[in-house]
Amino acid sequence: MSARTNYYAEGPEPLVVSLAAKGDRNAFAELVRRRQAWIRTLMRRCSGDAALADDLSQQVFMQAWRKIRQLKDVDKFGSWLKQMAINEWLQLKRKNDALRDAEGEQSVIGSQSDKTSIGMDLDNAMAQLPGPVSLCIVLSYHERMTHNEIAELTGLKLGTVKSHVLRGSKRLRELLSAYDETQEIEDAS
Amino acid sequence: MSDERDPLLDSLFAEAENEQTDDEFTAKVMLSIEKRRRNIITGRIGIVGLLFALEFLLSAPLQNSVGVLANTLSMSLIPIQSEWLAAAFAPLNSIAGLIGMLLLGLHTLHRRMVR
Numbered sequence A: 001m002s003a004r005t006n007y008y009a010e011g012p013e014p015l016v017v018s019l020a021a022k023g024d025r026n027a028f029a030e031l032v033r034r035r036q037a038w039i040r041t042l043m044r045r046c047s048g049d050a051a052l053a054d055d056l057s058q059q060v061f062m063q064a065w066r067k068i069r070q071l072k073d074v075d076k077f078g079s080w081l082k083q084m085a086i087n088e089w090l091q092l093k094r095k096n097d098a099l100r101d102a103e104g105e106q107s108v109i110g111s112q113s114d115k116t117s118i119g120m121d122l123d124n125a126m127a128q129l130p131g132p133v134s135l136c137i138v139l140s141y142h143e144r145m146t147h148n149e150i151a152e153l154t155g156l157k158l159g160t161v162k163s164h165v166l167r168g169s170k171r172l173r174e175l176l177s178a179y180d181e182t183q184e185i186e187d188a189s
Numbered sequence B: 001m002s003d004e005r006d007p008l009l010d011s012l013f014a015e016a017e018n019e020q021t022d023d024e025f026t027a028k029v030m031l032s033i034e035k036r037r038r039n040i041i042t043g044r045i046g047i048v049g050l051l052f053a054l055e056f057l058l059s060a061p062l063q064n065s066v067g068v069l070a071n072t073l074s075m076s077l078i079p080i081q082s083e084w085l086a087a088a089f090a091p092l093n094s095i096a097g098l099i100g101m102l103l104l105g106l107h108t109l110h111r112r113m114v115r
Helices: A002-010 A013-021 A025-047 A050-070 A074-103 A115-126 A131-142 A147-154 A158-175 A177-188 B007-015 B023-073 B083-089 B095-114
Strands: none
Touching (some): A013 A074, A025 A050, A025 A074, A025 A115, A025 A131, A025 B023, A050 A074, A074 A131, A115 A131, A115 A158, A115 B007, A131 A158, A147 A158
């Protein structure tokens, strides 16, 4: 079993994807192992909630297993999976935005220096942005995608993407202003 | 606006902690996939079982109903003594023929009204 596991772990991704597409569960488990950190972080940045992010990621992988036979180009597994994750997120937002908007806003955000605290503050701040805005921000800052690529992936108009990124950045800066002050102090010293 | 990013947010996103690979998560996903597969198999077995049960329960009444319906539809409207004449006029001289002509008439009427 371990030799077999090593075989999957060492195999190039297109080969592992091909095997998974033929119904090989071990190959798919390897794909989950390889891609889960990325998808879970993407979902966490979008949702601002680690538990919800894990649930969504699980849904994404289950959907990927159901549809992997339809994937024509095994080299595009990553972007195919990302598209699926974005769709999952948009679907959830469509259901939940009305509820969340009614909850009102919270104020957060301290200025911490360790990675965990920055991540948590970022998650809290992101959770206060409307769905499509937070998605555009995550794709722009976390995934390093251009506005054109975001528009293509999400199906939003380019102008809308630009406006979401601008609006979201502005709001995030306000929410994370404590970090701005910390940076200014660091720069001064 | 170009694709420029805010430097502060850029650095925060870069510094924020990312999720790590977690074998438990992989196991959870694979377990859910297995559960779903079992549910699908159970569902299919259930449907096949249900079809068999329906076949067993309803085959006799259904066959009877079909027989009665066939007899009723082929019943002659006007009794004809000659066997070959009765066979030749059967498509018209039967309840089925009457229903057919009624439907044809309604269809023609509908087309005229629509035009």
